[in-house]
Amino acid sequence: MVQPRHVLPHHHPGPGRGRGAPGGLRRGRASVQHLLRRRRPHPGRRRRAPARLLPGRLRAVRLAARRRAGGRQHAGGARPRAVQRPPEDRGGDGGALRVTDAARVAVVGARGTIAGVAATRVSFHRYESGLLSAAEMADALRPELDEVAEVTAADFAGDHHTVAGLCALTRTVERTPADAVVVTTGTNELAELAYWLHLTLSRARPVVVTGALRPWTVIGSDGPANLYNAVLLAASGRTRPHGVVVMLNDEILAARDAVKSDTVRTHAFQSPGAGRLGTIDAARIRLQRVPVPDDRWTPFETSPEEIPKVEIVPGYLDAGPETLLAVANTGAAGIVLSGPLSPRQKRAARTLAGNGLTFVAAPHTNTGAAYPQEDAVIGTDLHPPKARLLLMLTLTCAKTPAEAKQIFTRESPLPVPGEDYAPRTSGEGVSLSRPVARNVVR
Numbered sequence: 001m002v003q004p005r006h007v008l009p010h011h012h013p014g015p016g017r018g019r020g021a022p023g024g025l026r027r028g029r030a031s032v033q034h035l036l037r038r039r040r041p042h043p044g045r046r047r048r049a050p051a052r053l054l055p056g057r058l059r060a061v062r063l064a065a066r067r068r069a070g071g072r073q074h075a076g077g078a079r080p081r082a083v084q085r086p087p088e089d090r091g092g093d094g095g096a097l098r099v100t101d102a103a104r105v106a107v108v109g110a111r112g113t114i115a116g117v118a119a120t121r122v123s124f125h126r127y128e129s130g131l132l133s134a135a136e137m138a139d140a141l142r143p144e145l146d147e148v149a150e151v152t153a154a155d156f157a158g159d160h161h162t163v164a165g166l167c168a169l170t171r172t173v174e175r176t177p178a179d180a181v182v183v184t185t186g187t188n189e190l191a192e193l194a195y196w197l198h199l200t201l202s203r204a205r206p207v208v209v210t211g212a213l214r215p216w217t218v219i220g221s222d223g224p225a226n227l228y229n230a231v232l233l234a235a236s237g238r239t240r241p242h243g244v245v246v247m248l249n250d251e252i253l254a255a256r257d258a259v260k261s262d263t264v265r266t267h268a269f270q271s272p273g274a275g276r277l278g279t280i281d282a283a284r285i286r287l288q289r290v291p292v293p294d295d296r297w298t299p300f301e302t303s304p305e306e307i308p309k310v311e312i313v314p315g316y317l318d319a320g321p322e323t324l325l326a327v328a329n330t331g332a333a334g335i336v337l338s339g340p341l342s343p344r345q346k347r348a349a350r351t352l353a354g355n356g357l358t359f360v361a362a363p364h365t366n367t368g369a370a371y372p373q374e375d376a377v378i379g380t381d382l383h384p385p386k387a388r389l390l391l392m393l394t395l396t397c398a399k400t401p402a403e404a405k406q407i408f409t410r411e412s413p414l415p416v417p418g419e420d421y422a423p424r425t426s427g428e429g430v431s432l433s434r435p436v437a438r439n440v441v442r
Contacts, residue, residue, distance in 0.1 A: 102146075103235040106178035107153040107227070109134025110160050110169065110193070112186030114223040116215030125264065127215040129186060137184070137216065141228055148228070149235035152178070160185065160193060163392070164304040169193070170200045171302070173207065180206040180234035184227060187211045187260055187268060190246065194255035195386045198244035199393055199411065200302045206240045208233050209255065210247045213266045222249065222266045229280045242291050245277060252277040254291055256411075259366070259383055273367035273381075297412045300393040308333035310392045312384045314364070315341040321348030328352050334391045337377070338384040339364035350374070358395060358404055362387040378405050 109115060111130030115137060118127035134153035138145060145151050156172055159165040173181050185193055194209040201207060210230040212223035230247045239245045244255040249267045257271035270276075278287035311327045313335055319342040327335055337359060341349065353359055353376040361370035361377050362384040369381035380387050390408060397413050398404035407414055 102148070102150045103179040103237065104177075105149040105151050105180045105182060105231050105234050106176045107134045107138055107151060107182045107184065107231070108169075108173060108176065109137070109153065109155040110183060110185040111155075112184060112190075112211050113215055114184050114186075114210070114212035114226065116212075116217070118215045118218050121217065121219050124214055124218050127218070129215070132216055134184060137223070137227055140216075141224060145228065145231060148232050149180075151231060161189065163307055166193070166196050167200075167302040167304045167307075170197060173197065173201060178205075180208070180237065180240075182227070182230045182234050183207065183209045184230075185209065185211055187213060187248075191255075191258050191260055191269070191383075192385050192389060194244050194246050194258060196389050198255035199390065200299050201244065202299055203241060203243050203297075206234045206237055207244045208239070208247050209244060212248075213262075213264060213268055225250075232283070233280060233285060236285055238285055238287060239277070241293060242277065247280070250280050252279065252285075252287070256291075256382070256386070261366070294410075294412070296415050298415075300413060301396065302393075303396070306396050307392050308395045310334040310336065310388050310395070312336045312338055312388055313345075315339040315345055318342055319345050321345055324348045324352060328355075328357060332357070333395050334358040334360065336360045336362050336384050336388045336391060337370075338362055349377075353377070358391065358401065360387050360391050360408065376401065378408050380408070 113127070113129050115132040115134075116127040116129040117131040118124070134155050138151050138153040156169055158168040158172075160169050169183075173183065183193070183197070190209060190211045197207060197209065208230045210226045212221060212226055214221045214223065216223045226248050229250060233239060233245070233247055233252065239252065242254065246253040246255055246258040246269060248269045251267075251269070253269060253271045253276050254274065257274040258269050259272065260268050261270045261272070262268035275289060277289055277291075278285065280286075309330070309332045311330075311332050311334075313323050313327060315337060316339065321344050324335065324345060325348060335349075335352075335357060337345075337349070349359060353374070359372075359377045361372040361379050362382055363370050364384070370379045372379050378391075380390075382390065390411060394404050394408045398407050403414065
C-alpha cells in the first residue's frame with residue numbers, strides 16, 4: 001500500500017520556545033516519513049537493462065527512442081532503420097516486431113480531400129481539396145515517418161478522373177522506382193481508382209491506396225493517420241500477394257470489395273459481405289483474411305485508344321427504353337445494368353444484345369449478386385462502377401461474347417496456350433508482369 005504525499009500540519013515552535021512548546025500551526029512536510037510509504041529511488045541510481053538483453057519488441061522501442069534522441073539525419077550515409085513486420089504472411093498479428101533496413105516507399109499524390117486546406121481549423125466540410133502536395137504531407141509527418149521507411153513523394157500530373165488519366169496513373173505507379181507505392185486520392189473516386197490499379201498493375205510489390213474524409217488542416221483530420229498507416233503497411237510488404245489494397249480508418253480492405261458507404265464519417269469505407277482484410281493497431285498489422293490467390297493471374301494492358309466506351313444504365317419501376325437506346329447510339333460497346341430492369345428496358349436490351357452490344361448485370365444493393373436469366377448477359381457481384389471498369393478492360397482483349405464472359409468472370413486476360421505469366425523487370429528496376437513464353441510440360 002502506498003500512501004499519497006499529502007501535507008500534514010504540525011506544531012512550529014515560536015521564538016524562544018522549545019521544540020515541545022506549543023506554537024502556531026503551519027502546513028509543511030511531515031517530520032517523519034510514514035512507515036507504509038514506499039521510498040522512491042533517485043532517478044540517477046536506477047539501472048536499466050542493456051538493450052541486447054531485452055525481448056525483441058522492447059529492444060526495438062528502446063533503440064528507436066535512442067535514435068530519436070541522437071537525430072535522424074542520414075544524408076550520404078546508411079538508410080534509416082525501421083521497426084517493421086516480417087514480410088511473410090503467417091496470419092494473425094504476424095509475430096513480434098523486429099528492426100530491419102527501411103524499405104523505399106514512394107507516395108504518389110492524386111489530390112483529393114486528404115490534401116485539402118480549410119479556411120479555419122473547424123471547417124470540416126468547407127475546404128478546397130488538392131492544395132497540398134504529396135511532399136508537403138509527407139514532410140508534415142517527419143520525423144516519425146522516417147522511423148517506418150525511406151519515403152519519397154511526388155504528385156501525379158494527369159487527370160485521374162478520365163480513362164486516359166487512369167492509364168497514365170498506371171504507368172506512373174508502374175515506373176516509380178521503389179519497394180512499395182502509396183497512392184493518395186479523393187474518396188469519391190477512391191474505390192474505382194484502387195480497383196483499376198488492381199486490374200492493371202502487377203503484383204510484384206505492395207500498392208496501398210488511401211485518402212481522407214476530412215481536410216488535412218482541420219482538428220481531428222484523419223489524413224495524417226491514414227497516410228502514416230498506409231506507408232507503414234506498404235513498407236511491411238505483407239499485402240503484396242493480394243494486389244492493391246485500400247487503407248483508411250485503421251482498416252485494410254481489398255480493392256475489389258471496398259466501397260464508400262458514407263459521405264462524411266471517417267469509417268466511410270467498408271467491404272459489405274466480404275469483410276475487411278485486417279487492421280492496423282499502432283505498429284501491429286493484423287491480417288485476418290486473405291483473398292484466394294490465382295497463380296495464372298496477369299494484369300490487363302492499358303492503352304487509352306483501345307479501351308471502348310461503357311456506360312451504366314439504372315433499372316427502376318416503369319423505366320422507359322430511351323436511356324438504353326441513347327447510350328447505344330453514342331457508340332458504346334457495353335452497358336452495365338444496375339438493378340432490375342423494367343419490362344420495356346428488357347425488350348430494348350434483348351434487341352441491342354442481338355446487335356452485338358455486351359451487357360453486364362450488377363446489383364444495386366450493398367451485398368449479393370445479379371444472376372440474369374438471359375445467357376447473353378454477364379452476371380456479377382461487383383458494384384456497377386467497378387463492373388464498368390472491368391467490362392471496359394475485358395472488351396479490349398475479348399474476341400467473342402463467350403470469351404468476354406470468361407475474361408470478365410476471372411477478372412484477368414485469358415492465358416495464351418503455350419505461354420505462362422511471370423514477372424519481368426524493366427530497365428528502371430521495377431518489376432512488371434507481362435506474358436513470357438516458356439516451355440510448358442503438359
